[in-house]
Amino acid sequence: MTVAPWPLVPSLLALAAMAAVIVAAGVRLTRVADSLAERTGLGDAIGGALLLGAVTSLPGIVTTVTGALGGDPGFGLANPVGGVAVQTVWLAVADLVYRRANLEHAAASLENLMQALILVALLAVPVIAYATPGLVLGWIHPVTALIPLAYGYGLYLLRQMRKAPMWQAVRTPATEDDDDQEPASDEPLRRLWLKLAALGAVVGFAGWVIGRAGLGVIAGSGLPSGLVGFTLTTAITSLPELVVLVTAVRMGALTLGVGNIIGGNVFDSLMIAMADVFYLQGPVYRDAGDQSLVLLGGTMLMITVLAGGLVVRDRKGVGFEGVAIPSIYVGTVALVLVTG
Secondary structure: OOOOOOOHHHHHHHHHHHHHHHHHHHHHHHHHHHHHHHHOOOOHHHHHHHHHHHHHOHHHHHHHHHHHHOOOHHHHHHHHHHHHHHHHHHHHHHHHHOOOOOHHHHOOOHHHHHHHHHHHHHHHHHHHHHHOOOOOEOOEOHHHHHHHHHHHHHHHHHHHHHHOOOOOOOOOOOOOOHHHOOOOOOOOHHHHHHHHHHHHHHHHHHHHHHHHHHHHHHHHHOOOHHHHHHHHHHHHHOHHHHHHHHHHHHHOOHHHHHHHHHHHHHHHHHHHHHHHHHOOOOOHHHHOOOHHHHHHHHHHHHHHHHHHHHHHOOOOOOOHHHHHHHHHHHHHHHHHHHHO
């Protein structure tokens, strides 16, 4: 389904306006989801994956679907991959905000490490699809079905791990417990869920506007669609994750904040499947172009470095991952520009 793109200037103005809307909603999302994570017994790491990960990903979901339905496979696929990449960079930003210790050290969590490993596995699925473009089931690549299946099984493993952990991070003076943070809201649970739904509707609408505006920027500027999706639109749709992360760190909810980023990234991998489903001309991997493989490879490298940071746990300041992750992101974008 092809719709006429918006003009360039209105598209840029719409992106700026939706960035403001998303930032405002993201502050409220932090408080509501933090209370729900504690009140429902999900725990901060899994709560970050299910609640914050899902709701703060809504702008990206709608943007991805809008791009795929608009007939732009590169834009549709680059949005979820770029979301994972940009949100991982946000951790380096949070490292600058949290000065007491290295963030990955202080927020040590087996669940967060496991989610990073699950994410690498999920990002490997599109690589397999790229290597087998001739496999088609209707208009969808068959391996797309592995993404939601692996995601669901990953959540099951996280739940089992929380019930009976076999490993745990060594506590140090810099390790923070989210149990020490301010108490959860005593607001009725039903009202909290309604607030979460309302905020989700707001950021979901913002995602549609961002998707249409992103297609307008591509048409008006002539920039590669994959590059716009990997950088501009995902930087805006990922603002809730940045706001939630910085706010959670300032609240002392470190595991929730890091879990929001990694859990949101895992949730964003589901959008890759959505891009394939809503791109009706055939498998999205077949038509997205080789640049999307560069984006996938760079993003997988960033997640691997993050997992290494969670294991090594530098004690002070910005660790090696805080330098390597932004560097890999910039290098990936530069490589796409050079090869494009």
